[in-house]
Amino acid sequence: MVKVALIGLGSMGQNHYRVLKSLAGFKLTALCDIQQTRDYDEPFYTDLNEMLEKADFDAAVIVVPTFLHKEVAIKCLNKGKHLFIEKPVASTVEEAKDILAVANKNNARVCVGYIERFNPVVEQLKNEIAGTEVYSIGITRVGPFPPRIADVGILTDLAVHDIDLIRYITGKEIVNTSIHKSQKIHNHHEDNAILSFQLEDEVVASITTNWLTPFRKRTIEVATKEAYFEANLMEQDLTEFSEYQKNNSYVIRKCMVKKEEPLIREHRAFREFVKTGNRHGLSTIEDSIITLEISSAK
Numbered sequence: 001m002v003k004v005a006l007i008g009l010g011s012m013g014q015n016h017y018r019v020l021k022s023l024a025g026f027k028l029t030a031l032c033d034i035q036q037t038r039d040y041d042e043p044f045y046t047d048l049n050e051m052l053e054k055a056d057f058d059a060a061v062i063v064v065p066t067f068l069h070k071e072v073a074i075k076c077l078n079k080g081k082h083l084f085i086e087k088p089v090a091s092t093v094e095e096a097k098d099i100l101a102v103a104n105k106n107n108a109r110v111c112v113g114y115i116e117r118f119n120p121v122v123e124q125l126k127n128e129i130a131g132t133e134v135y136s137i138g139i140t141r142v143g144p145f146p147p148r149i150a151d152v153g154i155l156t157d158l159a160v161h162d163i164d165l166i167r168y169i170t171g172k173e174i175v176n177t178s179i180h181k182s183q184k185i186h187n188h189h190e191d192n193a194i195l196s197f198q199l200e201d202e203v204v205a206s207i208t209t210n211w212l213t214p215f216r217k218r219t220i221e222v223a224t225k226e227a228y229f230e231a232n233l234m235e236q237d238l239t240e241f242s243e244y245q246k247n248n249s250y251v252i253r254k255c256m257v258k259k260e261e262p263l264i265r266e267h268r269a270f271r272e273f274v275k276t277g278n279r280h281g282l283s284t285i286e287d288s289i290i291t292l293e294i295s296s297a298k
Helices: 011-022 048-054 066-077 093-105 120-129 154-170 262-276 285-295
Strands: 002-007 026-032 059-062 082-086 110-113 134-144 174-182 192-199 204-210 212-224 227-232 237-242 251-255
Touching: 002 011, 002 048, 002 262, 011 026, 011 262, 026 048, 048 066, 059 066, 059 262, 066 082, 066 093, 082 262, 093 285, 110 262, 110 285, 120 154, 120 212, 120 227, 120 237, 134 154, 154 174, 154 192, 154 204, 154 212, 154 285, 174 285
Parallel strands: 002 026, 002 059, 059 082, 082 110, 134 204
Antiparallel strands: 134 212, 174 192, 192 204, 212 227, 227 237, 237 251
8 A cells, every 4th residue: 555645736636636546555645735625535734844744655746836846846755755746847957857866865766747658549559669660750739728827838738748758659769859939829938839859760750739729639640661650649549551552542450449547547557666666657757857858958
C-alpha cells in the first residue's frame, strides 16, 4: 500500500483525486490546496507546511500551477517524499535542475506526468513500429482556448506533451529545432505554434498546436519503411496503411488497441515506481528538462 498526498485540487487535481480513490494499492491520507471548495473524506490542509508536519504519506502528487512546482516539490523532497509532478516539471530549465539536484540528494523517486505516454494507442503505435525504420512523425494537438490556463503559453502547456512523445515513440534524440509561434487571443503568452525537428538518423518531425481551433484534435502520423500509421489519441484508434501499389491501392488495417483511461495506467505505473523503482515508461526529470530546453528555444 502506498500512502499518498494530493497537492492541488483544481480541474486536473480532481481527475487525480478520482483516479487515486479508485485504484487499489493507494491510500489517500492527505489533501492540500489554498482553499477547500467541497467536502472530502480525507484530511484537508490549506497550508502545505502544516500538512508536511502532520500528515503521514510516502509520496505526493503535485498538481499545482507550474510556477509553484519548484517550491512545493523541494519542500516535499526535503521531507523524504517520493513525487509525481504534473508536466512540465517546472517553469524554467533552471528551476527543473534545482528540483533534480534536491531529488538526487534525497534519493527520491520522482516522475513527471506526461500522460500521453500512457495512452493505449501510443503504446500500440510503439509496438507496431518497433524494429522498423522511422522516416517521419507528425503530431497535431489543437483545440479551443481553456480559460483556466493563465500562467503559461501553448508551448509549455500543450507542445511539451508532443516533444516528449516524439522522443518517446521514436527512441531518437532531437538534434535541430525550429519554432514558429504567435499570440492571437491569449493575454500574455503564445497560443499558436508550428514546431519542426530533425532527429538522429535523419528522422524528421513536426508539431502543429494552437488554441484557435473550435474543436479538439489529437493525432499522430508516422511514416516508416514498411507502412504509414495514423493514431487518434482521443478515440484511441490506430490505423496502418501498407503495401502501396502503382494503381494507388493499399491495404488498410485497424490495429487492436485495448482502450483504457491513460491516467489510470499512469498511476498504476507510479505506484509500482514508488514500491520498486521500476519506471514502466514514466518520464524522468531529465526528460522534462530536455523538453523544456526545446520548447523554450528561441
